Amino acid sequence: MANVALRNVNKRFGHVEAVRGLSLAINHGEFVVLLGPSGAGKTTTLRLITGLERPDAGSISINGRDVTGDPPGSRDIAFVFQQYSLYPHLTVYDNLAFPLRSPARRIPETVIRKRVEQTAELLQIASKLGNRATRLSGGEMQRVAIGRALVRDPAIYLMDEPLSSLDAKLRAELRLELKRIQVELGATILYVTHDQVEAMTMASRIGVIKGGELLQVGTPREIYENPGDRYVAGRLGTPQINFLPAGLIPEVAMPAGTETIGIRTEHLRIAKANGGAITGRVHRIERLGDQNHVYLEYRGQTLVTLADPHQPLEAGQDVELQLVNPLYFDAAGRRLMATVH
Amino acid sequence: MAQIRVEHLRKSFDRFTAVQDSNFTIESGSFFALLGPSGCGKTTTLRMIAGLELPTGGRILLDGEDVTFRRAAARDIAFVFQLFALYPHMDVEQNIGFPLKCQGMPRREVRERVGETARLLRIEHLLSGRTSKLSGGDRQRVALGRAMVRRPKAFLMDEPLGALDAEFRQLMCGELRELHDRIAATTIYVTHDQHEAMSMADHIAVMNTGRIEQIGSPQEIYDRPASMFVADFIGSPPMNFLRFESGLQAGDRAVRFRDTSVPVPEIHEERAAGPLVLGVRPEHVMFADGAPMRGRVFGAEYLGTTQIVTVDTEQGRIKARMSSRIPVQVGETLGLAFRSERLALFDAQTGLAIQTASYGGASHG
Numbered sequence: 001m002a003n004v005a006l007r008n009v010n011k012r013f014g015h016v017e018a019v020r021g022l023s024l025a026i027n028h029g030e031f032v033v034l035l036g037p038s039g040a041g042k043t044t045t046l047r048l049i050t051g052l053e054r055p056d057a058g059s060i061s062i063n064g065r066d067v068t069g070d071p072p073g074s075r076d077i078a079f080v081f082q083q084y085s086l087y088p089h090l091t092v093y094d095n096l097a098f099p100l101r102s103p104a105r106r107i108p109e110t111v112i113r114k115r116v117e118q119t120a121e122l123l124q125i126a127s128k129l130g131n132r133a134t135r136l137s138g139g140e141m142q143r144v145a146i147g148r149a150l151v152r153d154p155a156i157y158l159m160d161e162p163l164s165s166l167d168a169k170l171r172a173e174l175r176l177e178l179k180r181i182q183v184e185l186g187a188t189i190l191y192v193t194h195d196q197v198e199a200m201t202m203a204s205r206i207g208v209i210k211g212g213e214l215l216q217v218g219t220p221r222e223i224y225e226n227p228g229d230r231y232v233a234g235r236l237g238t239p240q241i242n243f244l245p246a247g248l249i250p251e252v253a254m255p256a257g258t259e260t261i262g263i264r265t266e267h268l269r270i271a272k273a274n275g276g277a278i279t280g281r282v283h284r285i286e287r288l289g290d291q292n293h294v295y296l297e298y299r300g301q302t303l304v305t306l307a308d309p310h311q312p313l314e315a316g317q318d319v320e321l322q323l324v325n326p327l328y329f330d331a332a333g334r335r336l337m338a339t340v341h
Numbered sequence: 342m343a344q345i346r347v348e349h350l351r352k353s354f355d356r357f358t359a360v361q362d363s364n365f366t367i368e369s370g371s372f373f374a375l376l377g378p379s380g381c382g383k384t385t386t387l388r389m390i391a392g393l394e395l396p397t398g399g400r401i402l403l404d405g406e407d408v409t410f411r412r413a414a415a416r417d418i419a420f421v422f423q424l425f426a427l428y429p430h431m432d433v434e435q436n437i438g439f440p441l442k443c444q445g446m447p448r449r450e451v452r453e454r455v456g457e458t459a460r461l462l463r464i465e466h467l468l469s470g471r472t473s474k475l476s477g478g479d480r481q482r483v484a485l486g487r488a489m490v491r492r493p494k495a496f497l498m499d500e501p502l503g504a505l506d507a508e509f510r511q512l513m514c515g516e517l518r519e520l521h522d523r524i525a526a527t528t529i530y531v532t533h534d535q536h537e538a539m540s541m542a543d544h545i546a547v548m549n550t551g552r553i554e555q556i557g558s559p560q561e562i563y564d565r566p567a568s569m570f571v572a573d574f575i576g577s578p579p580m581n582f583l584r585f586e587s588g589l590q591a592g593d594r595a596v597r598f599r600d601t602s603v604p605v606p607e608i609h610e611e612r613a614a615g616p617l618v619l620g621v622r623p624e625h626v627m628f629a630d631g632a633p634m635r636g637r638v639f640g641a642e643y644l645g646t647t648q649i650v651t652v653d654t655e656q657g658r659i660k661a662r663m664s665s666r667i668p669v670q671v672g673e674t675l676g677l678a679f680r681s682e683r684l685a686l687f688d689a690q691t692g693l694a695i696q697t698a699s700y701g702g703a704s705h706g
Contacts, residue, residue, distance in 0.1 A: 183671065200645065201649075289563030
């Protein structure tokens with residue numbers, strides 16, 4: 001396992017700048033998730049690291065060695081795709097053994113057997129080794145696909161939305177498994193997704209990417225609690241953070257230049273109305289069982305907050321709003337630090 | 342808008358029984374969800390109400406009138422398959438007016454009706470626009486407008502948001518419920534997605550292998566699931582099930598769970614010793630230093646406000662949802678306690694809930 005570093009990497013396809021000035025260091029044993037919408041440059045970044053694409057500018061190094069010009073085969077990388085892409089005519093065992101049987105490697109069959117069995121154990125598919133790949137459930141197939149990367153011991157695993165084709169329950173299960181395996185192996189992983197839950201639950205660090213640019217890199221908690229700009233603030237959190245024009249909030253001291261105030265749903269407190277300046281009206285209550293999402297109207301804006309499902313509240317009711325830890329943003333969406341409280 | 346009543350509705354295909362014996366009443370203007378996994382009979386139920394499928398037994402009443410064997414077209418019900426499928430070569434006005442044009446309604450009248458529908462949906466400004474330029478929310482409004490324009494007695498929807506990704510679907514749920522509040526149309530909505538059903542419906546019928554397991558408001562179903570199936574199907578992560586053997590006495594306020602005593606809501610049933618299940622929602626699991634139930638943290642998943650902590654115990658894997666402020670280390674051993682007033686008990690053999698003080702009168706289907 002190793003360190004991977006991208007320095008000022010640019011990649012353009014025709015007139016589309018897919019990746020712009022991207023610098024990112026992935027440390028040994030880290031699980032880094034690139035989070036962004038489709039077209040953000042996530043997959044291009046992975047392809048640049050594998051060598052399937054050449055950067056127009058910048059450099060890529062693995063373990064301190066510059067690999068920018070090296071062919072894909074010499075980079076010591078394992079790739080897991082969104083689709084399982086197993087060999088349908090082979091058994092699970094042979095699918096897992098395949099990457100090790102490459103003539104260039106000359107690994108003895110006894111070593112291969114050991115590695116395949118260990119990997120199957122780790123992925124809890126040991127009992128399926130004799131099965132044809134096509135006779136597996138979706139979750140099992142994706143485990144085998146991940147396993148085919150794990151049998152090798154590459155410098156880095158690159159994963160391109162490997163869980164997105166699975167149903168919600170299985171995805172939740174494999175999220176937890178993948179994180180456990182990564183910790184157990186001490187594997188270095190760069191994982192790309194558009195799913196914020198995958199990013200928050202698995203990443204050591206998240207890189208938020210948009211329009212080919214890396215906007216912020218940090219631990220899930222840093223990104224959630226301390227976003228550097230308005231876009232990043234809106235990227236994590238369900239329901240999404242509330243944004244309010246600064247002018248609508250009287251009597252709150254805020255940094256000069258504040259245009260927008262961001263308030264996380266859990267930081268918007270509601271209480272019985274008693275004639276205070278910030279009074280909203282309950283518009284709609286959405287029940288999720290463990291909690292309610294309460295939609296409020298405040299001066300023509302819709303705000304969302306969380307409430308206990310057993311708290312008596314009804315549509316049409318006036319409530320007092322209290323903002324806890326608001327985030328301030330300037331006209332360009334940049335975060336302004338609160339100097340007064 | 343109309344009341345829909347279903348009495349002893351059954352449907353068999355050869356030897357396979359798709360719907361066993363459904364009974365429910367949907368009040369006029371109410372939003373009713375049929376929720377269950379694929380193959381549970383929810384779509385068959387909907388198709389029988391629409392008149393696309395004839396029942397093997399039972400009756401369907403629309404505002405008190407028996408429509409069981411009436412043709413679909415004569416039922417005055419709008420079936421909405423896909424909320425986002427519009428005619429791409431027509432503008433918004435033509436899309437909405439199309440069903441009326443097909444009926445041969447005079448153009449002036451069509452215009453009037455379309456205008457009225459558009460006002461209600463607040464899309465008047467879009468009428469002359471192309472459908473390809475519309476946002477997702479507006480497409481949904483136009484598709485709904487096309488169903489509304491005939492002034493049906495009810496809307497039937499079969500997984501209309503199924504094709505959307507999760508975040509957008511949540512947004513559309515909110516939009517759809519707001520539209521419902523404005524037009525107050527009796528709606529039956531079929532879905533396998535618990536979040537859609539919970540967030541939109543006034544009442545939910547949870548179906549499993551052709552049977553309705555429970556009917557209730559979203560909160561009732563969540564707080565007092567009538568069976569283990571319902572408890573497992575609703576909630577994310579689902580309810581934890583802890584198996585044990587014991588007898589029960591009415592009036593007991595604790596159960597003998599293996600070697601410890603676990604407080605529960607007052608029990609209202611007598612039971613001979615047998616296999617039971619303690620049901621614990623993840624948000625009702627707490628860390629407690631001295632607690633007799635110990636476990637090792639398998640994983641902690643950060644979700645912003647909350648985290649989901651997976652703990653391996655002798656009783657199996659338990660998931661807890663708690664504030665992300667609570668520090669947790671993977672691998673550490675800790676004690677677990679439960680919020681006793683919210684626990685559920687089930688008969689492990691039948692899977693049905695055991696009556697306790699917190700249940701009162703939960704209905705079995």
